[in-house]
Amino acid sequence: MSDAQCADLTTAVEQLAWTAVREMLQLQPDAGPGSDAPDADLRQMWLAALTSLLAIRDSADQLAASAALSAAQYGADYPAIGDAAGMTRQGARRKWPGLAGLSDERQRKLTWWNRRGDQFVQCVRAVLMASEETSEQAPRLAALRGRLDEIEQTSPAQRLDVFDMALVDAHAVAVGAPSPAERTAARAKGLLAALTADAYAAMNSHSSLVIREDLACGTDDCASEPIVELWHPDFGHGPVSACREHAIEALGQPDIRIVAACRPDVALSVFAEAYGEG
Ligand SMILES: [Zn+2]
Structure with missing residues (x-):
């Protein structure tokens, strides 16, 4: 994945996180980190952003495990899964055991x-x-x-x-x-x-x-x-x-x-x- 593609992904995840923040705190559509709000409100927003970003990471981990399983069902071996995940074959096997065969x-x-x-x-x-x-x-x-x-x-x-x-x-x-x-x-x-x-x-x-x-x-x-x-x-x-x-x-x-x-x-x-x- 290129640096530009990674940057695009980060932007998309950030937008997703702030959409979740607005839903969690029931804020207006234009509310966000740049809005002219009191410190106490901004503090609450950033704390909610922290919560939602970590929830996104957990979801991504689950989806990654599911993707590794599907890839294996379609013929990917551990070297290929490790390569895609940026880890060694052994690392992939430790993280997602039972995918061989x-x-x-x-x-x-x-x-x-x-x-x-x-x-x-x-x-x-x-x-x-x-x-x-x-x-x-x-x-x-x-x-x-x-x-x-x-x-x-x-x-x-x-x-x-x-x-x-x-x-x-x-x-x-x-x-x-x-x-x-x-x-x-x-x-x-x-x-x-x-x-x-x-x-x-x-x-x-x-x-x-x-x-x-x-x-x-x-x-x-x-x-x-x-x-x-x-x-x-x-x-x-x-x-x-x-x-x-x-x-x-x-x-x-x-x-x-x-x-x-x-x-x-x-x-x-x-x-x-x-x-x-x-
Ligand atoms: Zn018999």
Whole structure:
């Protein structure tokens, strides 16, 4: 930034501060540091200016942190962020930790939503249509309906945050209660659970998935690799891991749903095979 640009910024910040002073003290539009006012009034104005300038600095700090986060999501690494902030790479990392890898995460999310976004929205619509408004899940259903509206009203560039929230609500709806008795409605709910499981598996980094390697299939004496976690309202103790074969077998029972995938792109294919759609 050139010296002239810095000077312009300082002038703009000064004007902003004095606008805030006039609002704080309820002064006339022409009141300011050069006005012909008693010393006591000018003293009060300068004290208010001090308060407002420090508030502007705090706001700028918050906005800077937000800008660093966004820059990282769009691919900036710590050397680039440090360079823009006038500090070293290590300094930038200390000031704004946790920004590495955000670009990769954003890319994984974009890829998944580009591929499955339409299917996800259709599936949520089907679940909402089939659900009783009076059910105990009504608040969650209302939240999910609100997310759908938000997705439609948000520009594609801003949609990732809304999708993140929609996934949280979809997961809660998909696993929160027994399945509807009607088969089409039950299928929609099961599909939403599988879609959500696949979304999380695709969006998480590889390192957070390999932690699951020590899990075994929940069926006794089965040595096959578990690839999904299943949930049933009666399990009580949380999800149970299952290999492909035993997952497909279990999904034949009512109320069993896939709630997590141990690898990307397995939940939907297991679901499809279990429902004879593979
Ligand atoms: Zn098994």
